[in-house]
Amino acid sequence: MTTRKLGAACLAVLVALIVRAGAQEQAPSNDEFAPLVLVRIIPMPDVQGRFDHMAVDNKTGRLYAANYGNDSVEVLEVQRGKRVHSIQLELSKPQMVAYIPESNRIVVSNEGDGSCKIFDADTYKLIDTVKFSEDADQLRYDPVTKRVYVGYGDGAIGMFDATTNKRIAGDFELGAHPESFQLEEKGSRIFVNLASVSQIAVIDRNTHKIEKWKLEEAGTNFPMALDEEHHRLFVAARRPARLLVLNTDSGKVIASLPGAADTDDMAYDATRRRIYVPSGEGFIFVYQQIDADRYQRIDKIPSAIGARTSAYYGQVGKHNSLYLAIPGRSNRGAELWVYETRD
Amino acid sequence: MKVSLTAALRVFAVVSLATWLCAQQGPGKNSPTKKSAKEGKASASTVSQRPLVLSGSIPLDGVKGRFDHFAFGQGRLFVSALGNNTVEVISIFGGIVERTITGVPNPQGVAFSPEAHKLFVASAKGKLYIYDAESFNLIATLDFEGGADNLRYDAATKRVYVGCGDDEKTAAIAAVDAMTNQRLDEEYKIGGEPESFQLESSGPNIYVNITDLKQIAVINRKTKEITRWPLTGLRMNFPMALDEADHRLFVGIREPARLAVFDTTSGHMIVALPSAEDTDDLYYDAEHKRVYVPGGEGLIYVFQMNDPDHYRFLAKVPTALGGRTAGYFGRQGKGFHRFFLAVPASGGQSAEVRIYTIQE
Numbered sequence: 001m002t003t004r005k006l007g008a009a010c011l012a013v014l015v016a017l018i019v020r021a022g023a024q025e026q027a028p029s030n031d032e033f034a035p036l037v038l039v040r041i042i043p044m045p046d047v048q049g050r051f052d053h054m055a056v057d058n059k060t061g062r063l064y065a066a067n068y069g070n071d072s073v074e075v076l077e078v079q080r081g082k083r084v085h086s087i088q089l090e091l092s093k094p095q096m097v098a099y100i101p102e103s104n105r106i107v108v109s110n111e112g113d114g115s116c117k118i119f120d121a122d123t124y125k126l127i128d129t130v131k132f133s134e135d136a137d138q139l140r141y142d143p144v145t146k147r148v149y150v151g152y153g154d155g156a157i158g159m160f161d162a163t164t165n166k167r168i169a170g171d172f173e174l175g176a177h178p179e180s181f182q183l184e185e186k187g188s189r190i191f192v193n194l195a196s197v198s199q200i201a202v203i204d205r206n207t208h209k210i211e212k213w214k215l216e217e218a219g220t221n222f223p224m225a226l227d228e229e230h231h232r233l234f235v236a237a238r239r240p241a242r243l244l245v246l247n248t249d250s251g252k253v254i255a256s257l258p259g260a261a262d263t264d265d266m267a268y269d270a271t272r273r274r275i276y277v278p279s280g281e282g283f284i285f286v287y288q289q290i291d292a293d294r295y296q297r298i299d300k301i302p303s304a305i306g307a308r309t310s311a312y313y314g315q316v317g318k319h320n321s322l323y324l325a326i327p328g329r330s331n332r333g334a335e336l337w338v339y340e341t342r343d
Numbered sequence: 344m345k346v347s348l349t350a351a352l353r354v355f356a357v358v359s360l361a362t363w364l365c366a367q368q369g370p371g372k373n374s375p376t377k378k379s380a381k382e383g384k385a386s387a388s389t390v391s392q393r394p395l396v397l398s399g400s401i402p403l404d405g406v407k408g409r410f411d412h413f414a415f416g417q418g419r420l421f422v423s424a425l426g427n428n429t430v431e432v433i434s435i436f437g438g439i440v441e442r443t444i445t446g447v448p449n450p451q452g453v454a455f456s457p458e459a460h461k462l463f464v465a466s467a468k469g470k471l472y473i474y475d476a477e478s479f480n481l482i483a484t485l486d487f488e489g490g491a492d493n494l495r496y497d498a499a500t501k502r503v504y505v506g507c508g509d510d511e512k513t514a515a516i517a518a519v520d521a522m523t524n525q526r527l528d529e530e531y532k533i534g535g536e537p538e539s540f541q542l543e544s545s546g547p548n549i550y551v552n553i554t555d556l557k558q559i560a561v562i563n564r565k566t567k568e569i570t571r572w573p574l575t576g577l578r579m580n581f582p583m584a585l586d587e588a589d590h591r592l593f594v595g596i597r598e599p600a601r602l603a604v605f606d607t608t609s610g611h612m613i614v615a616l617p618s619a620e621d622t623d624d625l626y627y628d629a630e631h632k633r634v635y636v637p638g639g640e641g642l643i644y645v646f647q648m649n650d651p652d653h654y655r656f657l658a659k660v661p662t663a664l665g666g667r668t669a670g671y672f673g674r675q676g677k678g679f680h681r682f683f684l685a686v687p688a689s690g691g692q693s694a695e696v697r698i699y700t701i702q703e
Contacts, residue, residue: 050399050438069437093437177677195678220678238678240703262398262700280398280700306399306438306698327438330402330693 035274035286035299036322036339042081044074045333051325053096053138053265054311055106057121063311063336064106064121065325066094073097073108075124076336078323087124090117098139098148100162107148107162109136116150118165128165132158140183149190151178157192157203172203172210180265182226182233191233191248193221200224200235200246213251218242218259225268225275230292236263236277243277243287245295255295260285267312269341271320274298276341278324280308284339303337305329394633394645395660395682399698401438403431406694410685412493412624413670414462416455416476420670421462422685422696423450430464432479433696435675435683444479447472452494454503459521463503465491471505473524483524489513495542502527504549506537516540516549516562531562531569539583539624541592550592550607552580559594559605572610577601584627584634589651593634595622602636602646604654613652619644626671626682628701633657637684639667643699662697664689 049069056063061078073094075085092112099106105127108117114134118127130150138151146162155177159168174194178201181192190203194212198219202211215221218237221244225234233246236259245255262280269276273289286299304326311323320341328334408426415421419441420433430450432442449467455476456463462479464472471485471494489508496503501521508514514536518529535555542549547565557578561570574580579597585607586593592605595618602618602625605611619638626635632648643660663686670683680701688694
């Protein structure tokens with residue numbers, strides 16, 4: 001037993017060293033006991049500009065990253081560690097990508113012309129355009145109804161059918177631009193961050209009723225994640241920088257912790273009951289959900305300045321990966337960093 | 344080095360196992376304990392001690408030498424790369440250099456007119472360059488004897504004020520009509536080279552730092568009278584910012600390094616606080632009632648106004664050597680509240696514009 005343990009420990013150290021060597025100079029730090037370990041860096045040397053949100057096709061391991069500043073969607077093959085394509089046609093300040101597995105298509109939202117562009121995920125050919133009045137931003141795909149929900153303008157959440165690419169009537173008017181929003185899978189609600197008014201809108205898709213929860217302690221709430229099982233909603237506030245945990249039954253804030261500055265994405269890891277919050281200040285904040293009411297920040301992992309957008313899909317096969325977009329910086333091109341989550 | 348997928352998978356399985364084994368031996372450093380779970384409870388203190396957090400960088404590869412001043416308009420930052428003889432046009436939302444304007448020898452002040460849709464660039468070599476703000480084609484140039492330095496745009500009159508000249512004879516604040524590109528008769532001879540100056544929007548005054556005369560000149564645009572506030576014990580007053588609502592003028596002093604606060608109704612200096620060394624820009628944030636003073640020594644000093652008569656030093660934010668010129672233009676679309684700092688190339692490191700997110 002002791003020998004086995006020792007052997008495993010030695011192997012672990014060796015492996016950690018190998019991984020470290022692979023990420024030499026690239027990774028600012030890679031603590032082998034950290035809850036997130038950097039395992040891969042995919043260079044995008046000639047890509048400039050600010051990255052916005054990303055989507056992954058978990059079957060092929062292809063990642064699609066919207067680059068707002070470059071008017072492009074960068075396509076990377078994560079396993080091969082390569083950038084394979086850059087979609088540039090028809091895009092104007094792209095903000096988010098959603099992947100539709102049934103049709104193997106991607107949807108790209110654009111701030112510039114308010115459109116959603118639909119591309120074939122293999123050939124990158126433009127298939128269709130769905131128009132919104134202005135500033136198409138966050139996207140969520142509901143595989144049950146095969147609908148794409150689109151946050152747009154000042155503001156509302158609209159919908160279109162992912163099969164026909166036709167808009168569906170009955171937009172949910174919100175009175176402010178919707179930032180991140182989350183769809184309930186077991187319920188009928190949509191939770192929406194209204195950052196400009198520091199509120200969370202709660203839409204009931206069945207009754208079309210909209211309730212609003214005002215955030216008092218901290219606001220300018222951009223990213224959001226949902227733990228449906230425990231009835232908890234996570235919001236990263238920017239003013240001031242706090243992680244807020246809300247009870248989705250009562251709308252009450254039940255926990256508030258120091259947060260990362262300049263956040264734009266966050267994720268809930270249901271397997272490890274953790275919350276990952278990357279931030280432009282160059283850290284990924286990691287919080288542990290001890291139980292539904294108690295939370296603790298367990299790590300602050302150095303990443304890179306400006307690395308504020310990420311993608312996370314939970315456990316997919318053997319992987320539980322967090323993808324982080326690193327914008328180009330002085331003397332160094334843009335990159336995608338792939339982290340694996342750890343117990 | 345390359346690690347194949349299968350190898351990587353194997354590696355993670357092993358490492359995870361080893362980590363799990365370690366975790367069985369006792370609480371690791373990351374194990375949540377009851378004691379530390381207290382952190383999860385709502386905390387009363389939410390005010391950050393980090394008023395500016397570095398959150399982004401826009402690389403300016405190949406840009407050499409010293410930077411000078413900034414202007415902002417329509418989502419774009421205009422940065423004078425004085426040593427590089429260029430003006431860098433940067434999309435702040437896109438985080439990208441959209442364009443580089445060449446052919447301006449030693450650009451200093453920049454000003455943007457949304458009404459005229461033009462960009463004005465002042466050259467130390469004695470010209471004002473006027474560009475179309477879409478094509479960035481040069482529309483016109485105007486000559487200024489003794490060099491053109493700081494520029495301010497007055498939206499009410501659609502005039503660009505030009506700090507120009509370098510001696511008793513030529514030193515002035517001159518005016519240019521942004522719409523017609525013509526130099527106007529309006530000109531104020533001030534007797535010494537003007538450094539930073541600020542226009543009142545609710546009153547007729549222009550406040551001007553005259554370093555050579557150790558003065559602040561107050562030009563009344565209506566009466567054309569010039570009042571002078573002498574500086575005592577303080578030299579080298581370069582940057583300036585105005586808080587019109589509270590009638591306060593903030594002046595960056597280099598010798599000794601001080602932030603001096605003046606009451607604009609009386610001309611009296613209220614306080615002079617130890618501040619950043621080697622300053623060339625400073626900004627007032629009306630939302631947080633703070634003053635940001637970047638210094639070439641590699642620090643941004645942040646001061647908090649408690650009330651118009653009381654100020655306290657809030658923080659010193661480490662930056663980079665030579666980071667002395669900056670841009671702050673209030674809150675922009677979607678809650679974007681940032682402070683931009685130019686960092687010149689040094690020791691193999693490219694030049695960059697750093698983006699600081701303003702915290703509560």
